[in-house]
Amino acid sequence: MDWDQVWIDLNIATMNPENSEPYGVIRDGVMAVKDDKIVWLGCRSELPEFDVLATPVYRGNGGWVTPGLIDAHTHLIFAGNRANEFEMRLGGASYEEIARAGGGILSTVKATREASEAELFELGRKRLNALAKEGVTTVEIKSGYGLETETELKMLRVARELGKHHHVDVKTTFLGAHAIPPEYKDKCEAYVDLVVDEMLPAVLAENLADAVDVFCENIAFDLPQTQKILAAAKAKGLDIKLHAEQLSNMGGSALAASLGAKSVDHIEYLDEAGVKAIAESGTCATLLPGAFYFLRETKLPPIDLLRQHNVPMVIASDYNPGTSPFCSTLLMLNMGCTLFRLTPEEALAGVTRNAAKALGIESKVGVLKEGMQADFCLWDISSPAELAYSYGRNPLVHVVKDGKLIHQ
Ligand code: DI6
Ligand code: FE
Numbered sequence: 001m002d003w004d005q006v007w008i009d010l011n012i013a014t015m016n017p018e019n020s021e022p023y024g025v026i027r028d029g030v031m032a033v034k035d036d037k038i039v040w041l042g043c044r045s046e047l048p049e050f051d052v053l054a055t056p057v058y059r060g061n062g063g064w065v066t067p068g069l070i071d072a073h074t075h076l077i078f079a080g081n082r083a084n085e086f087e088m089r090l091g092g093a094s095y096e097e098i099a100r101a102g103g104g105i106l107s108t109v110k111a112t113r114e115a116s117e118a119e120l121f122e123l124g125r126k127r128l129n130a131l132a133k134e135g136v137t138t139v140e141i142k143s144g145y146g147l148e149t150e151t152e153l154k155m156l157r158v159a160r161e162l163g164k165h166h167h168v169d170v171k172t173t174f175l176g177a178h179a180i181p182p183e184y185k186d187k188c189e190a191y192v193d194l195v196v197d198e199m200l201p202a203v204l205a206e207n208l209a210d211a212v213d214v215f216c217e218n219i220a221f222d223l224p225q226t227q228k229i230l231a232a233a234k235a236k237g238l239d240i241k242l243h244a245e246q247l248s249n250m251g252g253s254a255l256a257a258s259l260g261a262k263s264v265d266h267i268e269y270l271d272e273a274g275v276k277a278i279a280e281s282g283t284c285a286t287l288l289p290g291a292f293y294f295l296r297e298t299k300l301p302p303i304d305l306l307r308q309h310n311v312p313m314v315i316a317s318d319y320n321p322g323t324s325p326f327c328s329t330l331l332m333l334n335m336g337c338t339l340f341r342l343t344p345e346e347a348l349a350g351v352t353r354n355a356a357k358a359l360g361i362e363s364k365v366g367v368l369k370e371g372m373q374a375d376f377c378l379w380d381i382s383s384p385a386e387l388a389y390s391y392g393r394n395p396l397v398h399v400v401k402d403g404k405l406i407h408q
Contacts, residue, residue: 001050003032003039004403010060012041013384014368015067015352023345023384024367031065033374036402041370058405060378063397066348066387067368068137068375070355071329073265073286073316075175076127077120077155077162078145080111082321095295095323096247099219105145105179108321112145112155120158127319127327128166132408134330135377135396138169140316140359142213144178147191149199152176156208167401171359173241174200174209177221177229192225196232204236210359211239211262216252223255230259239360245269246291257281263314263358268292268299275302279309284358286314287342287350289335290324303340313342314358315350333388344385374403 012031014024030047032040040048085098085107098104112120124141131139141159146152156172163170176195184191203209212233216226220243230240239262244252246266253264254277264270264278265286278285285306291297306313315336318324326332329351336347356366364373378398381387386395399406 001032001040001048003034003050003055005033005056005058006050007031007033007058007060007065007378008044009062010065010378011062012065012368013348014041015349016367016369017353018369023348029065031368031376033400033403036374038368038370038372038374041368058398064379064381064384065368065376066135066379066384067352067366068377068399068401069135069329069351070138070359070366071131071136071317071319071351072140072263072314072355072358073142073288073318074139075142075144075318075320076139076327077124077141077143077158078108078112078321079115079120079123080108080321081325082107085322096219099179102182104322106182108145109147109179109181113148113151117154117158120155121161124158124162125166128162128168129408130327131329132166132168132399132406133396134328134394135379135399136168136329137375137377137399137401138171138356138359138361138365140171140173142173142175144175144213144215147176147179147181148183149194149202152199153202153206153208156203157206160208167404167406171210171361172208173211173213174203174233175213175215176200177214177225179215179220188221188225192221192228195229200232200236209238211241213241213243215243216250216255217243217247218250219247223251226252227255227259230256230261234259241265241358245274249274253278253283257283262360265316265318266291266301268297268301270302272302272305275305275309275311279311284312284314284354286316286358287336287340288316288318288324289332289339290326291318292339293335294324294326300340303342312354312357313346313350314354315342315347316355330387330394331391334391337388344388347388348384374400376400
């Protein structure tokens with residue numbers, strides 16, 4: 001066998017649903033890599049002969065291998081922070097009240113408009129490093145703190161640049177409809193037209209986005225406005241997704257499902273009709289426990305209904321300065337289990353297999369099997385549930401990305 005590297009003495013949580021063991025486990029496993037692909041994976045007892053003198057062999061010392069983690073929902077490019085609003089909320093103000101008073105997303109918009117591309121790149125690079133140190137190999141990054149053409153493009157360019165200069169793969173999402181900017185206060189329709197007629201074509205002209213997202217909420221965009229933006233994006237061949245049912249039940253998820261959205265995100269207020277709609281369209285449910293926790297939300301997303309209807313559940317950090325200031329995908333595994341009562345296996349699927357589906361890259365990453373991209377993590381843990389159980393002692397030992405051992 002002509003292989004580039006072989007990994008032995010591992011337990012492999014393949015997350016491959018074709019393997020009926022919990023976590024798709026292969027014990028005493030071996031994985032072989034050639035170029036950027038996994039070319040052999042199985043039990044050591046079935047390992048074919050290979051040239052042991054010519055092939056580097058890495059030992060896992062009985063540790064666990066998982067697919068590289070995928071954080072499918074972040075807003076990690078922004079300037080400033082919102083610790084002052086945290087204090088206001090602790091003093092009794094609600095997130096909606098702060099937003100309606102011109103704070104919230106708009107205060108981050110002000111800081112982000114003022115920041116240079118180089119400053120945003122540096123902020124983004126540090127945050128991406130923090131995620132990568134916990135085993136993230138693919139991340140989605142949204143715009144949405146510009147709310148004017150120039151700054152939306154600036155954010156997306158920074159996201160694309162980060163993807164070029166970092167081993168972590170970056171998928172970008174245009175979220176021009178994140179809030180109504182001050183210049184368009186009381187002129188929301190005109191802002192939607194700007195998003196559709198000016199921003200979207202500019203984003204497409206520079207190929208800056210893989211997907212389009214909207215914040216469908218009573219403090220943001222209503223159903224007809226959401227429909228207009230998502231339909232325009234879909235017509236241009238972009239993936240669509242939606243911030244839906246976060247603070248109230250607007251029917252955004254059913255709309256997104258009818259347009260073939262990849263995911264609906266947050267969804268604390270999603271009802272059974274909405275769950276059925278996304279189940280039928282194959283749309284993923286992205287759960288964001290960091291925002292749930294930080295807003296001290298009490299309404300749980302409909303986890304049992306999602307299970308009953310076999311909706312793929314994704315877990316993501318939603319890393320942003322307002323509702324989820326947590327630059328950690330691993331922490332979300334714990335929060336997903338403690339707050340939403342996911343099983344550790346569901347949580348891990350939410351940052352691997354299902355996250356890949358939500359980003360439309362499930363044919364390449366998210367599970368470990370022959371032919372997939374060689375993106376994987378080696379962890380110093382004695383069972384995969386440990387990833388969700390404990391937080392703070394980072395158990396990551398090695399990351400392999402596109403077949404290359406990453407030194408970080
Ligand atoms: N929902 C959220 O939780 C974030 N965006 C959204 O649409 C919050 C973003 C922020 O407050 O800065
Ligand atoms: Fe978000």
